[in-house]
Amino acid sequence: MRGFSAVVAAGLALLALTSAAPVVGQSGAVVVYSGRREPLILPLIERFRRETGMQVTVRSGAIGELANLVLEERNRPRADVVISNEVSVLEVLRREGVLDPYLGAAVRRIPPAYRAHDGTWIGLSARAHILMVNRDRLAWSRLRAPASMLDLVDEQWRARIVMPVYTNEYIVGWLSALRLVRGDRWTELFFARLRDVRPVLVAGGTQVRETISRGEAAVGVANHYYYHLQVAEGSKNIDIIYPDQGPDGMGVLFSPTGIGIVMGGPNPAGARRLVDFLAADRRAQEFYAKSNFEYPLLDGVPLHPSVRPLSKFTRMNVSYQQLGELRESTLKLVREGVLR
Amino acid sequence: MRNAALERRAIPTPSPRPLPWGLLIPSAITAAVIAAPMVFLIARALGRLPLTIAVLTAPRTIGLLAATLALAGAASSLSLILGAGLAYLVERTDLPGRRFWRVALALPLAIPPYLGAIVFLHVFSRGGVLDRAIGVAIPPHGFAGAAAVVGLYTFPYSFLFTSAALRHASRTLDEVAQTTGRSSARIFWTVTLPLLRPAVGAGLFFPSLYALADFGTMVLLRYDTLGTELYYQLTAFFDRSAAAAIGLQAIMLTLGFLWIEARLRGKRRFHPSDASWRPPAPRRLAGRKPAAMLAAGGILVLTLVVPIALLAAWAYAGLVHPTDVERLWASGSGAWAAAIRSLLLAATAATVIIALAVPPAYLRVRLIGWPAWAIWAACQTGYALPGIAVVLAVVSLINSMAPWLYGTLPVMIGAFMVRYLSAGLRAVDSGLTQLPQRLGEAARGLGQRPAATFRLIDLPLLRAHLVAGWVLVFLNVLKDLPVSLLLRPPGFDTLPVRTWLSATDGIYRQAALPGLLLIAAAALPLVILLHYAAQRGIEVG
Numbered sequence: 001m002r003g004f005s006a007v008v009a010a011g012l013a014l015l016a017l018t019s020a021a022p023v024v025g026q027s028g029a030v031v032v033y034s035g036r037r038e039p040l041i042l043p044l045i046e047r048f049r050r051e052t053g054m055q056v057t058v059r060s061g062a063i064g065e066l067a068n069l070v071l072e073e074r075n076r077p078r079a080d081v082v083i084s085n086e087v088s089v090l091e092v093l094r095r096e097g098v099l100d101p102y103l104g105a106a107v108r109r110i111p112p113a114y115r116a117h118d119g120t121w122i123g124l125s126a127r128a129h130i131l132m133v134n135r136d137r138l139a140w141s142r143l144r145a146p147a148s149m150l151d152l153v154d155e156q157w158r159a160r161i162v163m164p165v166y167t168n169e170y171i172v173g174w175l176s177a178l179r180l181v182r183g184d185r186w187t188e189l190f191f192a193r194l195r196d197v198r199p200v201l202v203a204g205g206t207q208v209r210e211t212i213s214r215g216e217a218a219v220g221v222a223n224h225y226y227y228h229l230q231v232a233e234g235s236k237n238i239d240i241i242y243p244d245q246g247p248d249g250m251g252v253l254f255s256p257t258g259i260g261i262v263m264g265g266p267n268p269a270g271a272r273r274l275v276d277f278l279a280a281d282r283r284a285q286e287f288y289a290k291s292n293f294e295y296p297l298l299d300g301v302p303l304h305p306s307v308r309p310l311s312k313f314t315r316m317n318v319s320y321q322q323l324g325e326l327r328e329s330t331l332k333l334v335r336e337g338v339l340r
Numbered sequence: 341m342r343n344a345a346l347e348r349r350a351i352p353t354p355s356p357r358p359l360p361w362g363l364l365i366p367s368a369i370t371a372a373v374i375a376a377p378m379v380f381l382i383a384r385a386l387g388r389l390p391l392t393i394a395v396l397t398a399p400r401t402i403g404l405l406a407a408t409l410a411l412a413g414a415a416s417s418l419s420l421i422l423g424a425g426l427a428y429l430v431e432r433t434d435l436p437g438r439r440f441w442r443v444a445l446a447l448p449l450a451i452p453p454y455l456g457a458i459v460f461l462h463v464f465s466r467g468g469v470l471d472r473a474i475g476v477a478i479p480p481h482g483f484a485g486a487a488a489v490v491g492l493y494t495f496p497y498s499f500l501f502t503s504a505a506l507r508h509a510s511r512t513l514d515e516v517a518q519t520t521g522r523s524s525a526r527i528f529w530t531v532t533l534p535l536l537r538p539a540v541g542a543g544l545f546f547p548s549l550y551a552l553a554d555f556g557t558m559v560l561l562r563y564d565t566l567g568t569e570l571y572y573q574l575t576a577f578f579d580r581s582a583a584a585a586i587g588l589q590a591i592m593l594t595l596g597f598l599w600i601e602a603r604l605r606g607k608r609r610f611h612p613s614d615a616s617w618r619p620p621a622p623r624r625l626a627g628r629k630p631a632a633m634l635a636a637g638g639i640l641v642l643t644l645v646v647p648i649a650l651l652a653a654w655a656y657a658g659l660v661h662p663t664d665v666e667r668l669w670a671s672g673s674g675a676w677a678a679a680i681r682s683l684l685l686a687a688t689a690a691t692v693i694i695a696l697a698v699p700p701a702y703l704r705v706r707l708i709g710w711p712a713w714a715i716w717a718a719c720q721t722g723y724a725l726p727g728i729a730v731v732l733a734v735v736s737l738i739n740s741m742a743p744w745l746y747g748t749l750p751v752m753i754g755a756f757m758v759r760y761l762s763a764g765l766r767a768v769d770s771g772l773t774q775l776p777q778r779l780g781e782a783a784r785g786l787g788q789r790p791a792a793t794f795r796l797i798d799l800p801l802l803r804a805h806l807v808a809g810w811v812l813v814f815l816n817v818l819k820d821l822p823v824s825l826l827l828r829p830p831g832f833d834t835l836p837v838r839t840w841l842s843a844t845d846g847i848y849r850q851a852a853l854p855g856l857l858l859i860a861a862a863a864l865p866l867v868i869l870l871h872y873a874a875q876r877g878i879e880v881g
């Protein structure tokens with residue numbers, strides 16, 4: 001059996017090696033589950049590493065997958081911190097009791113509107129949920145840009161809209177907001193009519209902006225920074241629309257990204273330092289504003305000059321807590337709608 | 341393989357020996373580990389029958405099923421036409437450089453289709469390489485793009501299977517057919533084609549499996565299939581209730597593909613007798629030679645040279661002249677650590693899987709009876725579970741049985757076992773079948789213990805097959821996206837994961853270095869595998 005045993009032993013040795021080697025992430029490191037795009041968070045993590053000498057391990061992925069993971073690991077948490085690109089996910093995690101409240105002096109500088117009242121999650125940056133259009137494509141089809149999200153169900157947009165898949169966090173959050181503003185029955189009908197015009201469904205905002213810039217759809221539903229990222233990449237034929245403005249408009253859905261400390265995570269001290277840094281360090285907030293064109297949440301941090309200032313548009317009047325409460329029933333609505 | 345088993349049954353077995361518990365117990369454990377996720381998934385889907393029926397009869401699901409079938413049909417046809425056509429050119433004509441083409445045309449297997457999709461997007465999209473160079477854009481989105489990418493990056497399967505079949509077919513058969521006065525067209529239909537049927541079946545199967553399960557390619561190329569639906573279900577918060585139903589459908593579809601493959605393979609086997617075997621006479625291409633060279637070269641350029649050149653150019657640009665945005669964003673340094681992780685993971689998984697495949701293979705050779713067959717059948721379930729369905733099955737099983745295991749290395753290895761042990765087992769088994777049993781029995785007769793017999797007699801004779809099986813599993817694990825993406829522990833990003841995250845973030849240039857390293861890491865084992873396959877008649881699938 002020597003040859004065979006040697007093979008097995010080599011396998012076990014490799015297994016041990018892979019478990020121990022630094023390529024796996026170091027023990028004692030702060031473990032971050034991040035649902036944000038990597039370019040928006042890794043440079044800051046790198047800076048945090050350099051300045052504190054602490055190790056950080058990041059697992060990036062879809063926030064839905066990571067939030068499931070946090071819930072499934074609740075008896076043996078392996079993550080210290082979870083970063084979400086969508087606020088209602090954090091609200092659900094808060095209500096599930098898997099987030100540890102933290103209200104250090106630094107994070108109190110974030111306005112109370114953008115953090116959970118009990119300190120379980122803290123906003124990092126905020127985004128507007130907007131429309132972007134391809135000007136050439138509109139001119140070609142002799143169409144006028146829509147002024148309201150509600151116009152999207154119009155027949156003229158058939159197969160000309162691009163948006164993330166319906167189970168995407170942004171879409172679930174947006175439909176929840178519509179339910180709050182317009183009611184359940186109305187939203188259900190709206191969603192049915194929206195599906196009837198057959199939007200092109202893609203994985204996320206990145207794919208929305210690519211599709212719009214190439215003119216493969218006329219109008220896209222995404223967060224505002226995707227427009228600015230696309231312009232930064234050289235697109236000249238796209239416009240951004242802050243929909244539902246004016247005295248009768250319901251306003252634009254405006255919501256934060258956020259960070260929360262996982263209850264019972266292995267490295268609570270490291271987690272707090274990281275939260276302090278990512279939320280309340282001025283340089284972090286400047287990074288969100290400058291590199292990702294987001295709305296910074298810390299007083300005195302300037303907005304990117306090409307982004308529309310907060311005072312220049314109407315926001316939807318919704319509470320993030322309610323968005324979280326509606327999340328599950330909205331998903332049910334989506335699921336049943338899609339099945340029908 | 342199945343026929344070989346039947347033949348073996350006919351050989352009178354030596355006098356009954358006591359049950360080999362040393363083989364039975366480990367084999368049974370392996371079989372249970374492999375079959376459990378699928379059994380669990382099916383039980384779950386059937387346990388919520390009303391929901392399952394609602395999901396499966398929903399217009400959207402039916403639409404996805406139709407889209408998947410259409411893609412499987414188109415992609416596998418394209419793949420077969422390219423692969424079999426090139427195999428014919430290389431093996432049966434006087435195309436110059438036969439030895440070069442044999443290896444070169446198999447090399448695109450080192451490039452997973454999702455990498456091909458990234459490259460296609462950048463060459464053919466509006467504003468892409470081609471558009472800027474000559475003002476032509478052929479957006480590779482939707483059905484046509486998906487079929488083209490899957491067909492192009494899976495044609496080496498057909499190429500390898502058909503080449504092998506053509507190489508082993510003797511000229512004698514053709515000549516005998518000619519003496520009966522048949523026309524050459526009729527000889528092709530009645531003699532050559534039946535010989536190629538198994539190769540056609542296998543050549544259609546792999547592209548179909550990619551069409552069904554490769555969510556990476558389809559998400560990038562924006563074509564929705566059952567595979568993308570499973571991916572969206574798995575990454576949606578809370579909403580996994582419909583996933584089991586879709587998973588069940590994916591299993592049934594894969595079984596359908598397997599059934600077609602088995603039908604095409606047929607019951608008949610053709611054994612060229614060694615004594616009369618002569619290489620087939622090559623057809624003269626004469627004036628058509630340049631066109632043939634152009635066709636083979638063109639496909640090679642499209643599937644191998646362009647991807648490598650483009651990725652190399654991006655990687656070079658990213659390393660030497662990073663843009664401001666790239667300087668600001670993360671550097672590409674993570675790719676090297678990911679390469680080490682990928683290699684270690686693939687090596688570990690391959691070692692574990694091949695070691696675990698030995699006992700069931702032996703069991704089947706030694707022991708006739710229902711326990712051996714039950715174990716054998718259970719070990720085959722991996723074929724019926726496409727990658728993303730393995731993840732779904734493992735996730736559901738782990739979540740309800742042992743949630744604390746989620747996202748650990750052993751679970752990753754376990755998922756790879758579920759997916760690839762069947763393939764490893766096939767390689768080991770094909771070696772054992774060729775093993776002269778008398779030798780082992782003689783050793784036992786001389787008083788050697790079974791373990792010593794294995795070490796002294798079987799292992800040296802099996803070595804080539806074990807190595808081939810190891811390399812096969814290694815290669816598949818190296819390229820695997822679903823298991824590493826969705827089951828990896830924090831910090832264990834592999835090359836496919838790095839490539840995928842960069843691509844879905846829209847930073848294609850950062851996908852270049854990990855993509856390039858992945859191709860480099862896959863190319864060497866692929867060449868080794870081809871070498872063994874050519875020598876010993878081992879299947880590469």
